[in-house]
Amino acid sequence: xxxxxxxxxxxxxxxxxxxxxxxxxxxxxxxxxxxxxxxxxxxxxxxxxxxxxxxxxxxxxxxxxxxxxxxxxxxxxxxxxxxxxxxxxxxxxxxxxxxxxxxxxxxxxxxxxxxxxxxxxxxxxxxxxxxxxxxxxxxxxxxxxxxxxxxxxxxxxxxxxxxxxxxxxxxxxxxxxxxxxxxxxxxxxxxxxxxxxxxxxxxxxxxxxxxxxxxxxxxxxxxxxxxxxxxxxxxxxxxxxxxxxxxxxxxxxxxxxxxxx
Amino acid sequence: xxxxxxxxxxxxxxxxxxxxxxxxxxxxxxxxxxxxxxxxxxxxxxxxxxxxxxxxxxxxxxxxxxxxxxxxxxxxxxxxxxxxxxxxxxxxxxxxxxxxxxxxxxxxxxxxxxxxxxxxxxxxxxxxxxxxxxxxxxxxxxxxxxxxxxxxxxxxxxxxxxxxxxxxxxxxxxxxxxxxxxxxxxxxxxxxxxxxxxxxxxxxxxxxxxxxxxxxxxxxxxxxxxxxxxxxxxxxxxxxxxxxxxxxxxxxxxxxxxxxxxxxxxxx
Amino acid sequence: xxxxxxxxxxxxxxxxxxxxxxxxxxxxxxxxxxxxxxxxxxxxxxxxxxxxxxxxxxxxxxxxxxxxxxxxxxxxxxxxxxxxxxxxxxxxxxxxxxxxxxxxxxxxxxxxxxxxxxxxxxxxxxxxxxxxxxxxxxxxxxxxxxxxxxxxxxxxxxxxxxxxxxxxxxxxxxxxxxxxxxxxxxxxxxxxxxxxxxxxxxxxxxxxxxxxxxxxxxxxxxxxxxxxxxxxxxxxxxxxxxxxxxxxxxxxxxxxxxxxxxxxxxxxxxxxxxxxxxxxxxxx
Numbered sequence: 087x088x089x090x091x092x093x094x095x096x097x098x099x100x101x102x103x104x105x106x107x108x109x110x111x112x113x114x115x116x117x118x119x120x121x122x123x124x125x126x127x128x129x130x131x132x133x134x135x136x137x138x139x140x141x142x143x144x145x146x147x148x149x150x151x152x153x154x155x156x157x158x159x160x161x162x163x164x165x166x167x168x169x170x171x172x173x174x175x176x177x178x179x180x181x182x183x184x185x186x187x188x189x190x191x192x193x194x195x196x197x198x199x200x201x202x203x204x205x206x207x208x209x210x211x212x213x214x215x216x217x218x219x220x221x222x223x224x225x226x227x228x229x230x231x232x233x234x235x236x237x238x239x240x241x242x243x244x245x246x247x248x249x250x251x252x253x254x255x256x257x258x259x260x261x262x263x264x265x266x267x268x269x270x271x272x273x274x275x276x277x278x279x280x281x282x283x284x285x286x287x288x289x290x291x292x293x294x295x296x297x298x299x300x301x302x303x304x305x306x307x308x309x310x311x312x313x314x315x316x317x318x319x320x321x322x323x324x325x326x327x328x329x330x331x332x333x334x335x336x337x338x339x340x341x342x343x344x345x346x347x
Numbered sequence: 348x349x350x351x352x353x354x355x356x357x358x359x360x361x362x363x364x365x366x367x368x369x370x371x372x373x374x375x376x377x378x379x380x381x382x383x384x385x386x387x388x389x390x391x392x393x394x395x396x397x398x399x400x401x402x403x404x405x406x407x408x409x410x411x412x413x414x415x416x417x418x419x420x421x422x423x424x425x426x427x428x429x430x431x432x433x434x435x436x437x438x439x440x441x442x443x444x445x446x447x448x449x450x451x452x453x454x455x456x457x458x459x460x461x462x463x464x465x466x467x468x469x470x471x472x473x474x475x476x477x478x479x480x481x482x483x484x485x486x487x488x489x490x491x492x493x494x495x496x497x498x499x500x501x502x503x504x505x506x507x508x509x510x511x512x513x514x515x516x517x518x519x520x521x522x523x524x525x526x527x528x529x530x531x532x533x534x535x536x537x538x539x540x541x542x543x544x545x546x547x548x549x550x551x552x553x554x555x556x557x558x559x560x561x562x563x564x565x566x567x568x569x570x571x572x573x574x575x576x577x578x579x580x581x582x583x584x585x586x587x588x589x590x591x592x593x594x595x596x597x598x599x600x601x602x603x604x605x606x607x608x609x610x611x612x613x614x615x
Numbered sequence: 616x617x618x619x620x621x622x623x624x625x626x627x628x629x630x631x632x633x634x635x636x637x638x639x640x641x642x643x644x645x646x647x648x649x650x651x652x653x654x655x656x657x658x659x660x661x662x663x664x665x666x667x668x669x670x671x672x673x674x675x676x677x678x679x680x681x682x683x684x685x686x687x688x689x690x691x692x693x694x695x696x697x698x699x700x701x702x703x704x705x706x707x708x709x710x711x712x713x714x715x716x717x718x719x720x721x722x723x724x725x726x727x728x729x730x731x732x733x734x735x736x737x738x739x740x741x742x743x744x745x746x747x748x749x750x751x752x753x754x755x756x757x758x759x760x761x762x763x764x765x766x767x768x769x770x771x772x773x774x775x776x777x778x779x780x781x782x783x784x785x786x787x788x789x790x791x792x793x794x795x796x797x798x799x800x801x802x803x804x805x806x807x808x809x810x811x812x813x814x815x816x817x818x819x820x821x822x823x824x825x826x827x828x829x830x831x832x833x834x835x836x837x838x839x840x841x842x843x844x845x846x847x848x849x850x851x852x853x854x855x856x857x858x859x860x861x862x863x864x865x866x867x868x869x870x871x872x873x874x875x876x877x878x879x880x881x882x883x884x885x886x887x888x889x890x891x892x893x894x895x896x897x898x899x
Contacts, residue, residue: 451646461823463831463871577751584742
């Protein structure tokens with residue numbers, strides 16, 4: 087499809103520090119993302135994947151290069167609330183119940199109360215927290231807290247989801263379950279998702295396209311198209327094609343696993 | 348059973364003694380009994396160590412008067428508390444907005460912790476007269492700094508990601524302040540307020556030691572001690588403790604009301 | 616790392632070129648200058664009389680005014696040292712006793728259950744009110760005059776030490792305890808090798824509070840009539856003669872303030888040398 091990409095990253099660099107001590111977090115990164123894609127950024131620590139995500143979210147500014155979202159600058163996209171951000175830590179507010187946490191963005195954006203409730207109930211049910219509206223974060227497990235933060239990101243129905251290692255702190259079993267739930271949500275809502283992870287298996291399982299990044303300096307090493315059919319499930323992870331794709335990504339990152347000579 | 352096992356491994360034995368109020372009550376009664384006994388046996392001069400019974404007598408016969416002296420002192424404490432903590436909160440809100448200002452002023456505030464502020468009572472008396480206002484002033488100064496320091500810490504305690512979350516919603520500075528910084532500051536603020544309740548009672552009484560009218564607890568205690576009427580002084584101290592505890596629990600109640608989500612130690 | 620304040624949690628805040636310490640130094644000098652200007656300015660604008668707010672010069676002059684026994688600053692120094700002595704005796708007494716009681720509480724749970732509530736309550740009630748009685752009582756027993764002040768100082772030192780040391784002794788990680796058990800360590804060994812070192816940061820938190828508290832206690836002990844030496848006495852004298860010698864009262868209070876700060880600084884320095892490995896968690 088010759089549609090304009092929903093997100094265009096053009097020769098973006100991000101450099102920290104001054105003349106004496108520089109860290110090149112990102113060097114000359116270019117990437118386009120089409121509407122409705124689920125794209126993973128995968129790589130070891132220091133490869134700049136989280137930095138890139140935050141640049142897209144206008145939570146930081148690039149040193150060089152430009153990013154456009156829906157045709158305009160990230161700052162505008164942020165001000166117009168065109169994306170929802172999910173952090174690695176659930177970042178729920180201790181003093182709010184699950185429901186009040188989920189409606190935080192709606193409160194900030196000044197959306198009227200009568201439009202809230204139905205949507206909130208739907209989002210919380212979608213992430214499996216239907217019976218936990220009035221619980222406080224400390225009463226929930228890690229997985230449930232993360233689900234609440236996803237419900238929060240969905241509550242104002244943004245077209246784009248930016249997720250920064252959201253399942254990184256969970257155990258493997260919970261993580262796989264959450265992966266499948268995320269795919270369910272994606273297939274139902276058709277949102278564009280950029281998903282940052284350091285788990286290759288997770289990236290292969292979720293995405294339609296994997297962007298492999300390497301550090302020192304942070305850059306894109308390769309892009310891998312994932313041709314596994316949707317909907318994906320438990321058996322997908324045991325298929326030969328899955329294994330081939332994981333191996334392909336691993337080979338690209340071999341030096342990161344094995345170390346430099 | 349070794350202390351290690353008792354503390355860490357054993358399931359709690361729900362005996363009578365394990366209930367939280369039993370042992371302290373027992374100790375209270377035992378201490379009073381032993382005290383009375385010691386006085387009976389050793390017969391020290393009354394002004395040196397009065398028996399509990401004499402103290403009780405003094406307390407009950409002058410209860411009204413003592414409570415009213417206590418109330419006067421209590422008013423000084425509360426007045427200073429409100430002014431000092433109020434100003435401390437406001438100052439903290441200003442200081443927390445500017446890193447440069449915080450770096451500049453916070454060391455002074457922390458240094459003030461090591462200064463015997465109460466020693467400035469004579470200056471307060473010179474400025475505000477020997478009446479209650481000099482005591483209010485001292486208490487206010489004593490409450491101001493801990494409140495300001497704690498509140499600044501609280502207002503800046505929000506995790507960077509929590510702030511980034513707000514930025515991702517394009518929240519205004521005011522929204523970030525009310526929806527994030529204030530709620531995360533509340534535990535710190537109440538920590539300081541609880542400390543300030545005892546600081547204010549202590550400050551009021553000690554400031555009165557420097558001079559004041561007789562119908563205030565501090566002066567009363569000092570005078571009675573001076574003329575060796577120790578049972579009366581002790582009775583006044585009991586009253587001072589009652590007001591101190593009441594003040595503290597009032598703030599605890601306020602805390603529970605304003606922070607219903609706060610996990611208290613026993614609930615974790 | 617220093618706590619970040621509002622404006623700098625936004626990662627877009629740029630760093631500046633001038634070193635921070637220089638800005639701070641300038642800031643302090645400017646602050647002192649502003650204080651001096653406000654001081655003298657208020658005096659001029661509101662016509663504040665000297666006995667309420669002496670000229671800064673008068674305070675300085677009071678320090679150097681000669682007396683029959685020597686220059687004023689020397690007298691104040693001697694009294695400050697006397698108070699410091701009273702405070703130090705009390706501080707040592709109170710810390711040692713406090714530590715032992717905390718160890719007792721940790722070791723024997725029933726004792727803890729019975730007495731700890733009173734220790735905690737003592738933090739909230741103005742026990743300091745007993746100070747006059749201690750002074751009078753000890754005086755009548757013929758004790759040396761500094762002893763009652765030391766006892767008051769010990770008193771004020773005791774409670775923070777007990778509470779903090781107990782918290783430190785109990786702060787030990789559950790897994791660390793199990794590890795010791797796996798070595799079949801005795802309770803005494805656990806105490807000595809695990810709990811004791813863990814309690815040291817907490818002890819110093821309390822000692823810093825107690826340093827100032829013991830100075831305050833000593834000063835309070837010098838207030839009742841009959842005391843002759845110490846900075847507290849000089850403060851009382853200063854307030855009595857304030858109309859004649861307005862700078863003197865402020866000089867005495869300044870000395871007391873310096874005394875408190877020095878006491879705190881000494882403990883903080885000792886702490887920095889001894890506790891290099893850990894900062895205690897800030898309790899919320």
